[in-house]
């Protein structure tokens with residue numbers, strides 16, 4: 355049975371907008387309605403502070419549309435609309451309260467893991483480094499802030515939704531002695547979330563400040579690739595102790611890594627150094643080593659930029675299969691050759707007082 359846009363809008367018109375009393379379609383809340391075969395998706399655009407009062411409307415909307423014959427899946431997502439900005443007041447009557455970077459209660463060090471470009475192995479490094487630091491006895495947290503592709507739940511084999519016993523704070527998950535939280539655990543699997551500026555910042559701040567991290571020696575933050583809103587918000591809201599930049603050796607990746615370093619320098623975040631990932635390929639059959647992406651690119655870049663080269667991680671099939679199976683190589687085979695570079699990196703950071 356084919357479903358039409360009008361059918362869905364008619365269903366949604368039966369629901370009331372709690373703010374205006376109009377139906378939600380006439381109130382202009384329903385946006386981006388797409389019908390793809392038996393799958394229906396739409397967004398409900400609301401004021402960010404009203405998110406809680408709209409949740410029942412959102413779930414009712416999903417239920418009503420889902421009950422229509424021919425509809426198999428429905429995804430309704432709440433997104434925040436941008437409030438028009440008031441013109442700046444050039445003569446404020448009183449001084450604004452300071453809202454600079456704050457420390458996270460109980461967390462000794464906050465360290466960002468960043469990359470200029472996607473797919474260079476930043477998340478693989480974050481989970482393995484977290485496990486390696488835990489293996490050295492450090493109390494480690496990992497916050498997966500990669501809003502565009504949160505992969506830590508998969509890499510650390512974590513499923514389920516974090517509990518919130520009091521409706522205000524969130525209990526983190528735990529895997530391989532690492533306390534973790536991911537933006538991927540806050541949305542339904544497969545549900546596309548359209549993050550707008552204010553909502554994204556709200557989610558990041560919530561994960562930093564409302565998650566009960568407990569006492570940690572270090573909290574690693576796996577950032578989305580590039581130099582976007584999340585990195586900026588993190589550096590502005592929380593007191594960052596350092597950043598580690600991951601890159602592969604090719605020129606294109608290095609070009610982007612340089613932008614990332616520039617950004618952290620501007621944000622006055624100390625750069626702990628760079629990590630070259632996929633530095634050399636080690637054949638899993640014969641052990642033959644070759645430099646698929648060239649060699650020494652990151653070392654040269656580090657010299658030019660005056661930042662330390664922290665580690666060179668080989669490209670090895672076992673590293674990928676371990677992560678895909680939800681058990682990072684450092685946890686799966688801690689004494690094995692492929693875990694060595696991650697474990698050396700963790701020891702180096704601990705020795706330098708950076709972890």
Ligand SMILES: Nc1ncnc2c1ncn2[C@@H]1O[C@H](COP(=O)(O)OP(=O)(O)OP(=O)(O)O)[C@@H](O)[C@H]1O
Pocket residue numbers: 469471472473474475476477478479500503505578579631632667668669670671673674675677678
């Ligand atoms: N050293 C390595 N050896 C083998 N495979 C690797 C290595 N590092 C990463 N990979 C694999 O490369 C892919 C991309 O890695 P990963 O997801 O960590 O990158 P990323 O930089 O976090 O990407 P994005 O930011 O786009 O999520 C994954 O399949 C991962 O298993």
